[in-house]
Amino acid sequence: MPITMLSEDPPSAASPEAELSALEVAVIDFFVSIVKVVGVPKSVAELYGVLYVSPQPLPLDTLIQRLRMSKGSASQGLKLLRSFGAVRSVYMPGERRDHFTAEVELKRLAAGFIREEIQPRLERGQEKLDHLNRLHDASNESGPDAEFYDERIYRLSTWSRRSREVLPLLGQILE
Amino acid sequence: MPITMLSEDPPSAASPEAELSALEVAVIDFFVSIVKVVGVPKSVAELYGVLYVSPQPLPLDTLIQRLRMSKGSASQGLKLLRSFGAVRSVYMPGERRDHFTAEVELKRLAAGFIREEIQPRLERGQEKLDHLNRLHDASNESGPDAEFYDERIYRLSTWSRRSREVLPLLGQILE
DNA sequence: CTATTTGTTCATTTTTTCTTGAACATATCA
DNA sequence: TGATATGTTCAAGAAAAAATGAACAAATAG
16 A cells, blocks of 8 residues: 555545545555455455445445556455455445445454355365275274374364364354 | 375385375375465475374474475474474484474464464554554544544454454363 | 446466575584 | 584575456446
8 A cells, every 4th residue: 555645635435536545544554464364365455444434335436546456356356355245235326336335243254254265165174084084994004003093083073073163153252 | 295196005104205195195185275274385284284194203304205395395384383383393312303293282273373373463453553543533533424434443443352352262162 | 229337257467475495504423 | 623414594486376457248328
């Protein structure tokens, strides 16, 4: 986020091509700094940041102009944000273009992210684990370390189960 | 993990340059499949996988030979794993080289990862948030959307606090 | 129906991240 | 001490991920 985009004026939806305000820059900066935790591209954090501090829903154009971002990135970023439920498109009477607004409940954000990003990975892990179990059952290992292998493989199943138990809880904990 | 490295033989620490066994490949495959959740390089998952199914602690050489990995990657990967507490180096009587063994308690693994990777990021986020708050206090905004901005900025603090509360809990939940 | 606006997809380019390998440091042995 | 073994660091190359921009599709206004 170039410092040169700073503006003293308050952010305004009335002027789509206005520079980002100091407030907007600071909010975006916050989102960009934490978004790496969840492995999402910076551009997505930028989009979310602008929508987060916008009193009005904004159309694609406005986001592109204010963030100096390509249409492709913006379109894909919004698609991702919508899949998480982090952004919704809002009907604006008399407006032809889609307008987007940010979902701001932490609980929902977390739930969407877990559902779309974490769960699928855990499922793929589970498939690998099934394969591993079949392999182990078939081999009928009987060396001196047989017990060790049994234990380690069994432990993976425990991990897998534990993770699947904890994830939904996480959603509940967040208020 | 090339399929050509498959071996029907049981994994053996006695033969450091032996091909990876089918069991080892399957275990590594499992770790590689889930490691993207935590944003750690594949090579690190491979190292951990080999140690996880090894009845004996293994030295760097062995890991390099069996995984066909460069010395640099192996050294750095082990450093990272040690920082998480996912791998410990073990004293082996009469052995000159360091030997490594995997920590297998999910609770400890999670705690180490949170401490080393998540917490620092949240702290940097908190700094950004402090900056944002100073900015907002100084500006003394009074437009029609003043309340809206107040609410959104306040909400970020709530998120930040909530995250810091939940993380330690996570460690406790995992048995 | 046609022209225009709006939005998506995807091949290419750019950026970031990971891996390698060689130089350097450190420790141990003879 | 010098020679060898072990391990780390880091610049450069390779691989992966993200961003761009142009072609395409869909919708709507005239």
